[in-house]
Amino acid sequence: MKPLSGSNTDQAPADPAATDDMLASQPIGYWAGLVHEAVTRRLRDAMARIDVTQPQYWVLNRVIGGPAAPSREEVIAQLTPLAGGQHEIPRVIDQLLHRGWLSIDAGRKLHLTDAGEAARVRLRGLATEQRAEVHKGISDEEYVAAINVLRTMIANTEENSTS
Numbered sequence: 001m002k003p004l005s006g007s008n009t010d011q012a013p014a015d016p017a018a019t020d021d022m023l024a025s026q027p028i029g030y031w032a033g034l035v036h037e038a039v040t041r042r043l044r045d046a047m048a049r050i051d052v053t054q055p056q057y058w059v060l061n062r063v064i065g066g067p068a069a070p071s072r073e074e075v076i077a078q079l080t081p082l083a084g085g086q087h088e089i090p091r092v093i094d095q096l097l098h099r100g101w102l103s104i105d106a107g108r109k110l111h112l113t114d115a116g117e118a119a120r121v122r123l124r125g126l127a128t129e130q131r132a133e134v135h136k137g138i139s140d141e142e143y144v145a146a147i148n149v150l151r152t153m154i155a156n157t158e159e160n161s162t163s
Contacts, residue, residue, distance in 0.1 A: 028153060043130050052123060055083055055092045056101075060112065060120040063102060069109035 012018075012025035044054050062075050070078075072093055079089045093110070096102040101116030112120065135143060 032150070039134055042134065043127065046126055046130055047123065050122075050126070052119070053092070055079070055088055056096060057120070057123045057127070058082060059089065059092050059096055060101065060116060060123065063110045064112050064117070064120060069105070069111050071108050072104065072110055073108075075110060 010025055011027060012022065014027050014030035015022065018026050040054070047054055047057065058079050059075060062078060063070060072090075075093060076089045080086055083089050083092075093102065096116065097104065099115075100113055101119050103111050103113055105111065
């Protein structure tokens with residue numbers, strides 16, 4: 001029997017071979033984890049082929065992405081929650097300074113060099129290509145609906161964790 005929209009469905013064990021009529025009972029954490037792993041691996045593998053890491057791309061985007069040049073500390077604070085530990089982003093900043101893609105001014109603000117901006121643009125193109133491959137066969141409407149479902153699940157989880 002197919003569950004009604006919005007009804008509670010019993011949680012089933014994760015099953016990669018689940019058919020459409022079984023998907024409502026599948027654990028979202030399992031599927032979200034698989035998607036995260038697959039997409040991240042694909043992007044990082046593509047970046048590795050041109051000797052760049054995803055955290056380096058994050059830093060380049062963060063340095064150029066605000067109304068004013070950020071300090072090293074601001075970039076570290078913003079990106080550390082995404083990274084693999086508290087030391088990753090400081091290392092990445094040092095790598096990019098050494099590579100000549102970032103510079104730091106007397107006020108300790110970070111700036112992209114011309115080489116850094118060229119790398120950022122090249123990486124953005126690569127990320128856009130990878131996104132197109134991952135999103136193949138998925139309409140914008142379906143993608144938006146999926147993101148909205150995930151946002152609702154996050155909100156539900158946060159709401160229930162405080163009670």
